[in-house]
Amino acid sequence: xxxxxxxxxxxxxxxxxxxxxxxxxxxxxxxxxxxxxxxxxxxxxxxxxxxxxxxxxxxxxxxxxxxxxxxxxxxxxxxxxxxxxxxxxxxxxxxxxxxxxxxxxxxxxxxxx
Amino acid sequence: xxxxxxxxxxxxxxxxxxxxxxxxxxxxxxxxxxxxxxxxxxxxxxxxxxxxxxxxxxxxxxxxxxxxxxxxxxxxxxxxxxxxxxxxxxxxxxxxxxxxxxxxxxxxxxxxx
Numbered sequence: 001x002x003x004x005x006x007x008x009x010x011x012x013x014x015x016x017x018x019x020x021x022x023x024x025x026x027x028x029x030x031x032x033x034x035x036x037x038x039x040x041x042x043x044x045x046x047x048x049x050x051x052x053x054x055x056x057x058x059x060x061x062x063x064x065x066x067x068x069x070x071x072x073x074x075x076x077x078x079x080x081x082x083x084x085x086x087x088x089x090x091x092x093x094x095x096x097x098x099x100x101x102x103x104x105x106x107x108x109x110x111x112x113x
Numbered sequence: 114x115x116x117x118x119x120x121x122x123x124x125x126x127x128x129x130x131x132x133x134x135x136x137x138x139x140x141x142x143x144x145x146x147x148x149x150x151x152x153x154x155x156x157x158x159x160x161x162x163x164x165x166x167x168x169x170x171x172x173x174x175x176x177x178x179x180x181x182x183x184x185x186x187x188x189x190x191x192x193x194x195x196x197x198x199x200x201x202x203x204x205x206x207x208x209x210x211x212x213x214x215x216x217x218x219x220x221x222x223x224x225x226x
Contacts (some may be wrong), residue, residue: 002152033213042202042218043157058213065116080181092158100164100206102214104157 003027004105006091011110013085021076021095021108023091032074032096034100036060036087043090049074078110086112119203119217125197126193126224134188134220136177136203144205146170146186147177149201151219160188160201193224 004025013019023032031050035043046060050067063082068074074093078085091105120135137142145164151159161170166181175190186203203217 042214043214045213048213054178092157100208101147101159101162102206104149106156107154 004091004093004103006089006105006108009106009108011108013110013112014058015112016080018077018079019085019110021089021091021110022080023074023076023105024072024076025074025091025093025105026072027093027095027103028071029093029103030071030096031066032075033092033094034058034064034074035090035092037090037107046089048078085110115144115205115207115215117203117205117217119132119201119220122200122219122221124145124220124222126222128195128218128226129192130222130224132188132190132193132222134201134203134222136186136188138184138203138205139185140205140207142207143146143181144207146177147204147206147214148175148177148188149185149202149204151202153199157202193222195224197225198222198224 007022033048034046037043044060048065049055065077089108092102094102116139118137146161148160150160151157161172163170163179168215169178177186177188200219200221202219206214
């Protein structure tokens, strides 16, 4: 089945550690996105990439890093510089077909302990 | 800048009641408009969309009409079910500039028997 796969679903991290969240899509979409969602709140854009080997900061990029070495993959690293990393992280992708529809993965819960 | 405003939640309804969730937007161009639904602990699912003025998006009994004159995209359903309990997000996207989704803060819907 085509879709967006995020892993792991649940992740615990000690303070001071970096952690990488995986996002893979087999939809042949060009653009990919990372959003952060805090409990009871909306979504905020962390980073996005419109094409392989290119990405831009979103609204809350500090403390995060990404790479886009392959079209299918857009991993997000939450670094120790991120002060409040505990959140629900959502990956999304969009086809360059003019329909502008963005599809989401199932999300990853990150908890700092 | 672009923004989306949704009605505050939670909205609590009895089963078979009529649902309206208000959504208004501000955009510098002509956006495409979306409603996404999020069930507890899950990612966002596209519910419906409209790409130009007067378009009506519909899915699973939900409808929303793109009203350019009032910059609105209100979500409606004639008869809600307990299974419709979720958080609903209104969003817009403008072509260009990364095609980033701008979200409202979400409206929680609770449907009771």
